[in-house]
Amino acid sequence: MKDAAERGAGIMSAMRPSLDDIARRVSESQRAVGLLLYGSYATGETAPDSDVDLICVTKSQRARHTTVNVGGIVVDIYASTRPLLEQAIRSDKGTNDNFVLEAFAHGRALITGDGSTQALMSLAREVWEAGPSQPGPDEQRSIASAVQKAVVAARKFAAGAGKSPEWRGMANVELSHLFVHTVHAYCRVHRLWASTIWGMLRWTTPQYFDLIAMCRRYLRAETLEGRVSALADIADVTLGRISLDIGSNFFR
Numbered sequence: 394m395k396d397a398a399e400r401g402a403g404i405m406s407a408m409r410p411s412l413d414d415i416a417r418r419v420s421e422s423q424r425a426v427g428l429l430l431y432g433s434y435a436t437g438e439t440a441p442d443s444d445v446d447l448i449c450v451t452k453s454q455r456a457r458h459t460t461v462n463v464g465g466i467v468v469d470i471y472a473s474t475r476p477l478l479e480q481a482i483r484s485d486k487g488t489n490d491n492f493v494l495e496a497f498a499h500g501r502a503l504i505t506g507d508g509s510t511q512a513l514m515s516l517a518r519e520v521w522e523a524g525p526s527q528p529g530p531d532e533q534r535s536i537a538s539a540v541q542k543a544v545v546a547a548r549k550f551a552a553g554a555g556k557s558p559e560w561r562g563m564a565n566v567e568l569s570h571l572f573v574h575t576v577h578a579y580c581r582v583h584r585l586w587a588s589t590i591w592g593m594l595r596w597t598t599p600q601y602f603d604l605i606a607m608c609r610r611y612l613r614a615e616t617l618e619g620r621v622s623a624l625a626d627i628a629d630v631t632l633g634r635i636s637l638d639i640g641s642n643f644f645r
Contacts, residue, residue, distance in 0.1 A: 410464035415445055416503040418463055423472050425449040427510035431500035432469075438595075444469050448496055450478060450509040475509040482517050488577040489525045490587040493517075524584050530639045536578050537635050540628045543571045543578075547624050551617040564617055572611055572624050579604055579631045582638065603630070 410418075412434065420428050432446030433439045444460075444467035456473035471493070473481070481493040497517030502510045528536065550564040573590065580587040585600060587593065590612075594605055604627070611623035 409466060412445070412503075415463050415466065415468060416447070419447055419449065419461075419468060419470060420504050422461075423449040423451055423470065424453075425451055425472070425504060426506040427475075427502070427508075427513075428504035428506075429496060429500045429510055429514070430503050431496035435499065435501045446496070447471070447503075448478070448493070448500070449473075450475055450506070450513070456481075475513065478513055479516060482513065482520055485526055487581070488587055489580045489585065490577060492588075494520060495586065495588055521586065525581070525586060527584060528581055533582060533635045533639055536582060537632055540575060540578050540631050543575050544621075544625050544628045547571050547621045551621045554617050561617070568617065568620055568624070572620070572627075575624055575627045575631065576604070576608065579627050579634075582631055582634045 412430070416428055416430075419425070427450035429448040429450075430446070431448065433443045434445050445463075446469045449470060449472035451472050451474060453472065453474060456471070456477055458469075458471050461468050461470065478493060478497075481491070482497060484491065494517050497513045498521040500514070502514065505511060547568055550567045554561040554564040576590065576593075577587055579585075583600070583604075585604070588596075590608060593601065594608065596605070607623060607627050607630070610626070611620050614620040614623055
């Protein structure tokens with residue numbers, strides 16, 4: 394029985410398409426002039442259920458985001474033209490979370506085509522190295538107000554969680570949204586790029602150490618109160634940075 398199962402697993406593995414085969418099929422279907430691999434397959438951190446993340450440089454005049462299944466492997470495809478991708482790389486997202494920029498800054502070229510992929514990768518690395526823009530005083534005041542409201546809302550949800558299991562479930566959902574918004578605010582005022590939380594937890598750049606430590610505290614908290622306290626810590630550091638940047642009267 395064991396030998397049969399192992400042979401079956403080996404057959405299934407052999408049937409799975411290779412990365413080169415996936416790249417060829419996607420490139421043909423999208424009429425790509427360039428193809429970039431990013432995500433877990435680019436970093437070598439794949440799991441059996443990992444999807445393949447690709448950005449296609451095409452001649453089409455509109456961006457499109459699709460998901461397809463190639464031989465049992467889920468392939469996430471973002472396709473757009475070189476000018477639109479350049480615009481996306483340079484765009485200011487407000488949250489500093491720009492997946493196109495991150496993909497080209499850290500991804501791997503699979504198909505070079507007309508040279509667009511390499512040019513976009515070079516541009517993205519320059520933009521990534523330069524860091525996000527500094528938010529102006531008006532934006533920082535807006536961020537400060539939003540962060541303060543997030544803390545108040547977090548405490549309100551935690552206080553109401555005892556009403557019923559449903560209220561507690563909703564409190565957890567709302568807290569998770571407030572947590573992500575507060576992390577983005579921290580990154581914005583500290584001029585740090587942002588990404589998915591689980592992605593950022595793997596980053597080893599020193600300027601992220603404090604934020605990652607606070608994020609881990611939030612994620613490991615066993616109570617709502619503990620999560621609220623961790624969220625408030627991120628908010629306090631964010632507000633402190635704003636105060637330093639634009640003065641003690643930044644709420645006026």
